[in-house]
Amino acid sequence: MADTAPPASPPDGVPPDAPPEAVPPDAAGPQAATSETVGPEDGAPRERDVTLRMEHASIAYGDVPVLEKIHGIVHPGEAVALIGPNGAGKSTLIKAILGLVPVVRGRIEVLGRTPALARRDVAYVPQADTLDPDFPVSVEQVVMMGRYRKIGWLRRPGRADRTAAAEALEQVGLTQRARHRFGTLSGGQRQRVLLARAIAAQPRLLLLDEPFNGVDAVSQHALLEAISVLKGRGASVVISTHDLAIAHLACEEVCLLNRYQFGFGPAEEVLTPECLRATYGGHALELRGDRVIVAQS
Numbered sequence: 674m675a676d677t678a679p680p681a682s683p684p685d686g687v688p689p690d691a692p693p694e695a696v697p698p699d700a701a702g703p704q705a706a707t708s709e710t711v712g713p714e715d716g717a718p719r720e721r722d723v724t725l726r727m728e729h730a731s732i733a734y735g736d737v738p739v740l741e742k743i744h745g746i747v748h749p750g751e752a753v754a755l756i757g758p759n760g761a762g763k764s765t766l767i768k769a770i771l772g773l774v775p776v777v778r779g780r781i782e783v784l785g786r787t788p789a790l791a792r793r794d795v796a797y798v799p800q801a802d803t804l805d806p807d808f809p810v811s812v813e814q815v816v817m818m819g820r821y822r823k824i825g826w827l828r829r830p831g832r833a834d835r836t837a838a839a840e841a842l843e844q845v846g847l848t849q850r851a852r853h854r855f856g857t858l859s860g861g862q863r864q865r866v867l868l869a870r871a872i873a874a875q876p877r878l879l880l881l882d883e884p885f886n887g888v889d890a891v892s893q894h895a896l897l898e899a900i901s902v903l904k905g906r907g908a909s910v911v912i913s914t915h916d917l918a919i920a921h922l923a924c925e926e927v928c929l930l931n932r933y934q935f936g937f938g939p940a941e942e943v944l945t946p947e948c949l950r951a952t953y954g955g956h957a958l959e960l961r962g963d964r965v966i967v968a969q970s
């Protein structure tokens with residue numbers, strides 16, 4: 674969570690000094706479509722499935738606006754990276770997709786429903802999990818928590834639940850640690866367990882708030898693999914991250930945020946020096962291949 678306020682931008686969402694290329698495709702580009710059609714296999718075009726639809730959504734904490742006119746679509750099997758400086762509103766957007774923070778104008782739809790009604794199909798790994806590492810619970814018990822919404826808190830897990838939990842743990846490469854106490858694992862391993870808990874819920878939309886923070890290369894690889902498997906099964910993923918290389922690696926789409934949306938579209942179109950400079954207020958220093966060095970104030 675950040676406590677720094679993002680820089681002010683003009684009311685139409687376009688920064689005054691932004692070059693024209695810095696304002697693609699969100700305002701009027703391809704992602705601005707309210708529905709997508711494919712086909713026509715049977716002669717008539719039909720709407721392509723949409724997991725997450727954001728239509729000019731403005732989000733506020735009480736009277737304080739945090740995000741304005743967020744606009745974009747995420748399809749099944751796709752991931753979108755939320756990129757922006759501290760305080761840009763990435764976590765806030767994730768909470769709005771969960772229905773925890775209100776959309777005051779425009780709308781956000783998850784699987785064709787309001788965020789609150791879709792929550793059953795959504796899993797969330799917050800930035801700093803509230804699970805106390807000293808709580809005496811095993812790794813497999815933590816993962817099984819992901820199943821409780823399906824099995825109910827008063828019933829015992831059945832075979833399908835145990836299989837889903839074991840598979841999820843295997844996906845993050847921690848099967849050997851199943852019986853270990855959660856609190857004895859490293860921070861990166863705990864992050865993998867929490868991802869396994871989310872995977873065990875078999876969500877159609879997974880929200881990850883900075884999952885790679887403080888995670889070593891091995892854990893990062895395991896997390897990326899697990900995300901890729903989930904996408905392969907048709908789930909969509911929203912990842913808030915400061916790591917632009919990961920955005921390139923794991924995500925089909927990138928959403929650049931800093932109170933306003935400075936771009937939404939394929940990484941190669943959106944992760945340009947111009948868009949990044951506009952998003953970071955001129956602090957994007959260097960772009961080399963898919964590596965960008967950003968100095969944050």
Ligand SMILES: Nc1ncnc2c1ncn2[C@@H]1O[C@H](COP(=O)(O)OP(=O)(O)OP(=O)(O)O)[C@@H](O)[C@H]1O
Binds near residue numbers: 764
């Ligand atoms: N519960 C809250 N009530 C009021 N304002 C909040 C609340 N949570 C966050 N904010 C404010 O909303 C803005 C966006 O914060 P948010 O945490 O969404 O940013 P972020 O992009 O996730 O930042 P970071 O990269 O530092 O995690 C900040 O100005 C922050 O102070």
